Amino acid sequence: MSLAVVTLFPEMFGALTDYGVTGRARDQGCYELALVNPREFATDRHNTVDDRPYGGGPGMVMKAPIMEAALTGARQALGSVGDKARVIAMSPQGQRLDDALVRELARAPALVIVAGRYEGIDERFIETFVDQEVSVGDFVVSGGELPAMLLLDAVIRQLPGALGHSDSADEDSFADGLLDCPHYTRPEAYRGQQVPSVLLSGDHGAIARWRRQQSLKRTAERRPDLLAGVALSEQDRALLEE
Numbered sequence: 366m367s368l369a370v371v372t373l374f375p376e377m378f379g380a381l382t383d384y385g386v387t388g389r390a391r392d393q394g395c396y397e398l399a400l401v402n403p404r405e406f407a408t409d410r411h412n413t414v415d416d417r418p419y420g421g422g423p424g425m426v427m428k429a430p431i432m433e434a435a436l437t438g439a440r441q442a443l444g445s446v447g448d449k450a451r452v453i454a455m456s457p458q459g460q461r462l463d464d465a466l467v468r469e470l471a472r473a474p475a476l477v478i479v480a481g482r483y484e485g486i487d488e489r490f491i492e493t494f495v496d497q498e499v500s501v502g503d504f505v506v507s508g509g510e511l512p513a514m515l516l517l518d519a520v521i522r523q524l525p526g527a528l529g530h531s532d533s534a535d536e537d538s539f540a541d542g543l544l545d546c547p548h549y550t551r552p553e554a555y556r557g558q559q560v561p562s563v564l565l566s567g568d569h570g571a572i573a574r575w576r577r578q579q580s581l582k583r584t585a586e587r588r589p590d591l592l593a594g595v596a597l598s599e600q601d602r603a604l605l606e607e
């Protein structure tokens with residue numbers, strides 16, 4: 366997948382590209398990430414990218430013409446798929462990021478993510494060029510870089526080959542609408558707590574049943590809102606009753 370981010374702090378994205386699953390996925394060519402700094406498109410000798418807000422008040426606003434030039438630079442960096450890229454701006458005012466949106470974005474041919482700083486970006490840039498604003502939650506952080514990395518990490522996990530065989534995204538929370546089951550590893554006894562015996566039984570049918578039951582139980586206890594949206598089978602209902 367071809368990805369680009371418009372950001373004043375491209376160095377931050379090493380946290381995504383250099384570590385763990387997302388680092389390996391990049392080494393394997395699952396995605397390419399272009400980082401485009403609006404600062405390079407500034408036209409004055411101070412490399413100004415922001416200005417004071419019309420109407421007064423605190424903070425600064427990222428300038429529309431410079432963001433437009435940076436977006437064009439990002440499309441160019443994406444090459445032939447640049448024109449087809451979906452443009453996402455990270456914003457606390459956007460659609461809340463969830464598993465369904467992540468899977469939808471992972472199917473796009475290419476993405477350009479725009480990370481804001483300061484008070485945000487001139488509204489006219491957003492209206493003209495941004496397909497969708499996406500939020501990572503009802504709180505405000507200092508810039509769009511960490512939200513963009515959250516989105517990108519979640520999208521990259523969905524790309525074919527990003528996770529090894531043993532580590533399928535389909536078993537994670539939300540994939541089937543439920544929370545994941547609890548996990549255990551050695552030692553068998555830890556601070557007086559035993560690993561559930563069914564997991565030591567070698568009975569794969571019983572283990573699958575127990576895991577499904579735990580998923581259902583956790584979701585019912587912690588996220589009844591999720592459970593309401595899942596089509597439960599007869600067997601699921603029986604497991605929940607138990």
Ligand code: SAH
Nearest residue numbers: 455456457481485500501505506508509512
């Ligand atoms: N004045 C804005 C917040 C600006 S924070 C407001 O109140 O709506 C600066 C930048 O951080 C934003 O442009 C956005 O890119 C990013 N950001 C902050 N909180 C975010 C969130 N919850 N989700 C996604 N991006 C966020």
